[in-house]
Amino acid sequence: MTKTLTRLFDDYADATAALHDLERLGVPHSHISIVASNADGAHGDSDTTLGDVDDRGDVSRGVSTGAAVGGVGGLLAGLGLLAIPGLGPIVAAGWLASTVVGAGIGAAGGAATGTIVGALKDAGHSEEDAHVYSEGVRRGGTLLSARVEDDLVTEAEAVLDRNRSVDATTRGAAYRQDGWSRFDEAAPAYTRDEVAAERNRYRPTTTSTY
Template sequence: MSSSVICTANTRQTESIIRNLKDAGFQGNDISVLMADQAQTRDFAYEKNTKAPEGATAGAGTGLVIGGTLGWLAGIGLLAIPGLGPFIAAGPIMAALSGAAVGGTLGGLTGALIGMGLPEIEAKLYESKVKAGNSLISVQSEDSNECERARIIFERAGAKDISKVGELSAQPVILNDA
């Protein structure tokens, strides 16, 4: 059964978490990141010292170039979520949110998180954290040991609201709520 470990983090923590997940051997297509499109996020997403137009995507009309730390994640791009604004997203959540953004569904992020198996109240908590400027990071795996390794990486980086949710589960397991 596929499970996901989810957390919220600030920009500095997000950078550390993504690097540590990569160094630990996690695959970019199993990691989702969602962050508000803000100046600090752009600075994090674009590292001038990289030579990475190969994983870079330009945001329509914004001049945003995403590369560097996020460049190896799958499906990275810029999207607008109705009622929330512009976001940088990567990984499996990008596909879920793209459909929600295009369709203009109510609570695009909340709906995508509910689709991942989170109860509505938890999904709304994560949405409020993202609205407040935090990143949402998720690692999906078939292996419970992999989920545990991801949880430890999240914890060591100081991430908040760490939850584990199974594909068939309607109840997340709150691992910390600091």
């Protein structure tokens, strides 16, 4: 049996560090998915063409090379640049990417499809957490999700926690203080400046000892 573990990260570097730790733990890259905001253009210019994914969830259109987004092998080699309604510009790979891409294509064509919120709920997450995770990506975050064998769950959770993942309950409360209630696919994508401001809002402050 497997359990799906998902965490939101404010910094892409923290998410990729956690991803590599999960792979070293023995979680195959086919069981890991990453969806990261590219609203700030950090991974290159997003292709406006919505991508396809192969049977592993790797994006096959709108693709950047793995090296361009920091991937030299494994899951990160399959990262692709996409523009998805609701999420805005993203890079994505893995099993969750197929749902995200499918939702984007459906929205563009007027078809009813699954959504990232629906995929997270199907994976066992609460509706509240699914909305917070999706909103977190829209606001510049990175979502890492892994299907982990039961005997590795405790170690995998420790990996995610020590790489500075975000507590969904705490972050959801912060969003609601500003009047947010749920992820809205029709909401405008965050701009580069808005993403920078959002990330700075949650960066830890340091106190001088002098």
